[in-house]
Amino acid sequence: MVADIRPEAKDGFLLDEVPWGHFPLGDHVGEAIHLLHTGDSPVRTGTGVVSGMCANDMRAGAVLAVPFLIRIAADTRHPYRADALAEVSSPARARYFGVASRGELLLHRADTQYDDLYDDYGVEVTGYPAGWSVAGARIAITADTALLQPLLGDPDPEIRIHAAYALATATDSDRTVRAAFRTSLASEQDPIVRAALVLATAEATRAHPHPPTTTWMREQWQDPTQEPEVRLAAAIGWLCLTDKPAPDNLDAAVDRLATDERSHAMDGLPWMAIAGGSGQTGLQRCIRKMLHPEQPDPSECDDPWCPRH
Template identity: 50%
Template sequence: MTSWENDPAYPAVEQAFINADPLEQVGGPLDVRAVVAGIPAVAKDGFLIEQVPWGRFPEGVRVQESMERVRSGDAAAVDRALDMLGGLCANDMRAAVAPAVPFLLRIGADPQAHHRAAALAVVSAVARWRHHGVCTRADMLRPRYSGDERGFEVTGYLGNWSVEAARDAITADVDLLKDLLDDPEADIRVGTAYVLAAASGRAQVVRDALHERLDIEDDPTVRAGLVLAVAELARARQDTRALEWTRSCWSDRTRSPEVRVSAALGWMCLSDAPVPDALHAMLDSLATDETARVMGPLPWMRAIEGIDGDGLRRCLREMLHPDAPDSEDHWDPWS
């Protein structure tokens, strides 16, 4: 078990990122983006985790040990290992987990692997750095840090780089992930859409794949997730085509309720225009308890819920009535 006291990566990161200019590390051994980009394809496909320099990053040795358990074939051990990786992300310690992303994607794509959806969820956790409970129009579909903003992990590591490394790794495996949109398991299709929405590149390929799946998808929860994935992908690029598409979806009476409600959320996140009366009326009619139940399992909803299943209600209250008292929805994530 490593710790702050005996893991040499901690003082190395402190010296490089706190006591010096982090930009001096660009492209160097402590730039996790370069480390992940440098993992050979044969190492990814062969699960040769020993070729990754895990020890350069705080808790990296623990991550390597967890990745060995992930490949062990022991379902309980895999579950514990993925929980540990997810816990590091929740604690803002993503740098050591980012090099695991290509391997976790292959776990998610392996029909014989245990806990495939959980592996995809860890990938998404590395690729997004945002506070839980954030559901404003400006921030719900936006990474916590983007552009030139800087955010530091609790270790002092530049967290932007961890997120960028994960997003770039997702982009490198877009073709692998596209096939997962046709997986027979609905939770895998949802998790894949969530992962693809975080890709840093190949936006047109990802967008087309999401739309193609939506055209044939028969599971209402997955349909809602595909719509939100399209909107999130567009949010990072200010894609006006998606703005018009979400408007056409929420206003289309032939669409299913979960698609129209998800499209309404997407439109509100992509636009800063006043909410039209027609959108208000549609939500009053279709944002029912049943729609909330259908959308409840989506990772976008889980990330903002205060109590189980209230994600859609909290989201709509924040977006439509941001100045209203929130005593009913108040929650303390640390309680």
């Protein structure tokens, strides 16, 4: 599907060559991408279509938008490039809203074959196999890693964060993407972006296991010279990469570092934003699910004016 789109069609936005009509609401996606590319749409119209379809478990048509969203994001002159990049990996992840356990957070399969992903992700509401859509999106992202990797050095920290989030879903058998995360981390100054690079490294490593990286992740959360955001991200990453019991010093470090202010700041990371729920930030919910799984979800407040995370 996506792999069959000619490079010239992707680079030239030859949208008529894309089989939008073969998939539910595909024509709607194609028109939204056209309007977004030409700047004739209101802010976020194109990206809103993609995010809405993914939220409604209708990824098949949205997958076709991925190569074009990447090219809009890579265009430094485009006014909505950050919005486009934020939606690049939406079709590449399934069943992840509200997921915060160490067994499921950061989990995606490295295989990009439909047969291997079908059982993992089931069927979309349209009847299309969800695994087929997820695989197609990851294939599209993997094909364009050369366009996404330079965005790890973009002047806009939001772009850097979402570039890491998208690249974390790429097939990375040769570990070049993970190496790019580590290289960027060495020069990155923003603590939240550094935390994003750590989580992206953990997600890539979960798909392509690498024991030295798991060891490195443990070193990061133990290192008192690291920023608290980095240590918290590394603690979560390490918990997702191993089934070992959490040591007492990890529990103590997390309890000390995870202040309310920091928890809300880290919701700027897409991994954390989608993990939140039950009145908790993503970080708070991950800590509870990973370190105290016996604790039930906090009761939701019945008052509609009740403060949310």
